[in-house]
Structures are given as C-alpha cells and as structure tokens.
Amino acid sequence: MNNISILGSGWLGFPLAQVLSEEFSVKLSTSTNEKLDRLRGENITPFIVDTTNLNDEVDKFLCSDILIINIPSKNIDGFKELIKHILNSSIKKIVFISSTSVLKDETSPLLEIERLFKNTNLKITILRFAGLIGYGRNPAKFFPKGKAVKDANAPVNMIHRDDCINIIQKVINQNIFDETFNCSAPSHPTKKEFYTYCAEVSNLPIPTFDLEENSNPQKIVESNILISKLNYKFIHEDLMKIVF
Template sequence: MKINTVSIVGCGWFGLPLAKLLVKQGYQVSGSKRDKEAANKLKKEGIQGFSLDLDHHKFNGQCVETDKLFQNGVELTSELESEFKASLHTHALVINIPPSLRKQPNGYLKRLVYLKSLMADHVYQRVIFISTSGVYPATGQSMTEGDAVAHSPSSNILLQAESLFLQDYPTCVLRFSGLMGPARHPGRFLAGKTGLPGADAPVNLVHLDDCIGAVSCLLSKEPLSPIYNLCASAHPGRSDFYSQAAKCLSLVAPTFGEEVQVAKIIDGSKITKELGFNYRHNSPLDMLDKC
C-alpha cells in the first residue's frame, strides 16, 4: 500500500520543516506541538496540528487515559476519538522526541511508553524513530549500525527507546549525528573556551537538510533495514572545525590543549548504498555557510 498520511510527533526545529516538505510532496500531514495554540498555527502551513503532552497525558487539551480510549480493543466513538485517529493512526508515524536525558533521565522512556499505548494495535505501514549516534562508544574506530552498545547510562536508555518500537512495529530507526542548520550554528558551542581536549578528534555532524531528506527517502523506499546512521562523510578535527565555526560568527575561537580524546567516526554510508540517498552536505566546514 502507498503511504499517503503521515503523522509527526514533535514539530519543532526538525519536525516542522520536515512536515512542510512532506506537504509539498503531496502527503497529508499531521503534526504535534505540546501547546494547543501552537498546534493550531500549523494549519497555516497545510498541516493538521494537534497538541500532545506526553508528560501529562493530554491530547488537544483533554486528559486521555488509554484504558478509557480503548476498551478490550474496541474503539469508543466520540469526537475526541475521531480527532485522535486522524492525528495519530496514520499510514506512517515519525517519532521525534528529544531525549533531554540530562534534565529528566527517567522522563524519556515514560513519554515513549505512553505514546506507544496511544499507538495501540493500529497497523502502521511504517514507523520512523529518530534516535542519535550517542548509542556508539568512543573507541577510536568507525561505527556502523551494528556497533551500538550500552556503554553508559544514557546510551542504555537510548537503546531501550529504540527497542520499544523495533519489537512491535515496522520500524526504521534513524540515528542522527550532531545537528547543524538554521538557528543551530556550531560556532557558539565552544567559542571562547580554553584548554579543551581532543584537538584532532574527528567531528560527526549532519545538516538539517539531510535529516529531512533522509526521512522523505525512508517514506518512499523499500525494503528498509531496521537502522540507518546519518552523518556527513567528512570528519575534520575538532580544533580546525570549531575554530573556523567561531570565526564565522566573529566569536573568539576556542583553544585546545595537548590532552588526547578518544573519539569515534560515524559511518553514514549505509543509507546511500542501500537506498540511493544522496547527502546534500558532505563537509561540515562547508555546512557553516548553510546555518
């Protein structure tokens, strides 16, 4: 079956421009914001906006408990239920929920478990789960999709999150490297800092344009592997990259000491080899003009 309807949970820095592109490509797109007023504004972009607060179990401002929404697998009939189905029970679902593990280490999995209960037993043609290259350890080696391991508490949570959907739905996990793009210029990240380690450690970055393009690719191609990395092919050293990035914004360049930092190199080539996806931005240094 052809995918015609797509729901995006999380229409923020990445999800909103993704939704706009998918609308242009002819998909019927639903998108969530936590705030109802912000969700209503999505209509101007041709997006069916809905508010979804996974912390407080609210859909369009109303508290939604799954045991009341679904009873023994039989859907209840109501205006809320009709809105709910149109918003979340689509052909494809893109799950884009920032982990925020430093602020709320336990909140991420709780949000995803609740979202999964809302998905229930709906038959999706495709679920795309946005994850991160934080699942890979720093060993100094090139990391492909099979190299993920729970090497820290945060990586353990991230892998649990992926498994929640891989085990029960036709899911493709897309692991983003460090993100660059409009309103996310890396020149601010390390500007003015001194004595930093890992001057020669390679950076792993990807531009917003390629994140959007990759999801569009995953919606239109098949068959898919369960997991793909997304990372530019060039990996300049931290000192060269962040010094140049700071200068682009006329900020004080960071300085690096002699301390060596064991790093990793994310291999983002699998999606190109299997699906013919072409990165628009393969050099992080060149991306600095696109932020």
Template structure:
C-alpha cells in the same frame, strides 16, 4: 476521548499520510516538506501558537504534551499509516518508557510504520562505528538504546531507528556551540549531519519499503573538533573555543543510508558548508 490536547484543522483526505510527533527543529520543516510533496501531514506540538500557525499552513496539528498522563487510545488527529517519532530526550521524562508507550498506542491505533529519530550516542568506545557496533558507554547512550528497544518492541509492524549524529543547520549554528569555552579532546573527529540532508533522506525513506531496523545519518567528513569549531566560531566573529589534549574519539559511518537510498550526502565538506552558510 480525553487527551489533554486540542486540535487544529481536521481535514482528512485519501493522500499518503504521515504523523510527526514533535514538530520542532526537524519535525516542523519535515512536515512542511512532506506537505509540499503531496502527503497528508499531521503532527503534535506543545505550543498552541505553533499549532495554529501550522494548521493555517495545512498541517493538522495536535497540542499534546506526552509528559502528562497519556490517553488510552492513539489520538484520532494523528491517524496515519506512518509515524515519525521526533522527540529528543531533553523534552521527555522517563524517556524510554514514555516513547515505548506512545509507540504502543500508535500500534493499537493502526499505525503500520514508525521512524524513530534516535542518536549515535548508542555507540561507545573508539574508532569507526557502523550500525552493527551498538554498545553505549554513557548514561545518555544507555537511555537512547533503551528507547530504541522500547520502540522496536511496541507492536508497530515496521520500525526504523534512524541514528542521527550531531545536528546542525537551520537555527542550530555550530559557531555558537563551543565559542569561548575550554574543552578537552581537540583532535577527536566530529560527527554531524545537516538539516538539509535529513530533509532529503527522511522523505526518501518514507517512500521505501522493507525498512532496516537501524541506519546512521552522519556526514562522511570528520575533521577535528579543534579545526571545525574554531572555523565555525571565526566565521561568526565569536571567540574560538580552546582545546587541550588530543583524543582519538569515534567516527560514525553513515554510508549505509546513502547506499540503501541510492542518495548521496550533499554535505561532504564541513568547511565548505560553513563558508556557504556564512554567505547567506
């Protein structure tokens, strides 16, 4: 099969298997964690040097750019029972169609379950939002909602769209996000989830059966943008962002995920998280 791809490390065993399409900010540490937990882990990246590094760590790695014409079959290097589709919109043209086709290839290749890291941009309007409140009111939200539908309709037997709030932790330092800028909506609540919580939740999801179709991942603390980003910038010795106006905004309810997994969020106070992170 010709796939515009190269493969590193082709060892296959009988261990539980997961393939992660997109070994980036979340996909790479997730792959390493699952490997440590006994999974056989494969994944894809667009960078040859990263593929070689991860192969040396024991992760079968495919160099694969899904923006180029897709293969006619699911890549053998990504053979697995479960796929985690972990590719953000900024990395893919024609996002919904491309992800739907990738998921369709996975279904044809025998993948039984697919976890898609979606986003809470699928919620529009104001106030508290649960999984039942889908209704995008932005171009970004419409694109993500279309991607969810394409993946759900791909033919994979079990699909979970895990809707992530804003991502922080690891290399994503929130103190740098808005530092020194001018913004509206200072009173709007933040909706964030930390990398360390996702690295607890996703392996727990993979260990469960009977997945729901959608779940939100969003920490239960929602201080204002003014408070959070001001404190985050200050701790990094960066100029604080300037906010004008108030704004009600929306708050994402991520509690259903914790209840389903019987697993609490570690990050329950963002100011404590910022202070602890600043001390490391």
C-alpha cells in the same frame, strides 16, 4: 496518498512537516497551545500531544499510515504508553529519529527506547543522526568565552538539517523499513579544524582548544549502509564548506 503523523514540531520536525506536506497529508504534534495557530497556517493539521500525559487526542493524531517520532524525550515509561496507543492505531510504519550517541553508551535510555520499538510487529526504521547543524545551529556557539573544546584533535560527526530531511523523505518514498542507519556527513575534520571554521565564517570568536587526548576518544561514524541502501548522496558532504 499516505497520511503521515510527525511527533515533535521543533527545529527538525516543523520544517520536515512543511516539506512533506507538499506530497502528503501531514499531522504535526506540539506540546503547547501557543504553536497551534502557527501550525494551522502551514497546510498542516496540528494536535496537542504530550507523551508524559497521553489522552484521547493522541488516538486522533495516530490515525495515519506512517508515524515519524522526533522528540528529545528519553522517558521510557512514556514511550511504553505511546507504543500501546500506536499498536491500537492504523500506524503500520515508523521512522524513529535517534542519535549516534547510542553507539558509545550501551546503557543509554535512547537505546532502550529503540529496543522497545524493535520488539513490536511494526515496520520501523531507526535513523541515528550525528550532531545536528545548520539553520541557527552553529557549533562555534556551543563554546562561550572561557569554555575550552576538549579532545580537540578528535574527529567530528555532524549532519546538516537539509540531509536529515532528505534522508527521511527517501526512507518513506523508497519504502525502506526494518532498518537502522547511522547518519553522518562523509567528512570528519577535527574539532579544532571544524569549530575554527564555523567561527571564522560566522565572524564569531574562535574557541580555545584543549589538545589533551581523551582516554575514550570519539570515533568516526560511517554512513556506508545508509549510502548503499538508499543510494544516497549527501547534500552537505564537506563540513568545511557549509555556510551558517
């Protein structure tokens, strides 16, 4: 049985650990003591790991076969220090959760962190997730009254948490490493269409829309390589059918 360590126990990390714990022995990190008791009750071994202040606890946490990195930090120095610990551990494979935001910003710290991991001898698959939705994340809530949705005719790139977890599972179970995948649902309605739908199905106020075109318009993110390599079929293919 593979042992898996998951760095980050937030909106994605915690439910991911719950799913993987049905199949693997799972260690899960949190940066706060308050979460420890809750995590212990989930057939998960919890650890306190703070990437801004690493100590001996991280070496125990990294005593696994596979590491999934799922934290929002863009602290390059912190990741350099983490990599030193990883290279001295039993970790041989990494799933690194990144973002499709790196596709439009070549100076992104996140892109630099991707490169740091690629420059090691570790087998790493980078998953660049599009906008995360589902389970409390409703895009209609991003625009309180008075805040307009800019570039409203641009396409959206989104992915549901169910698909994020399923993709990670398939990468591990199919042993698909040394890859980089852009991960976005196949449908791409406009912001106006999608945010209106999100508001209507949730009985929320419909946002106001700025139809002026952006000088640097958002492009559609395709997941063709992901679909081909993993033989993947999205759980939530049509964004206009998601129930929030």
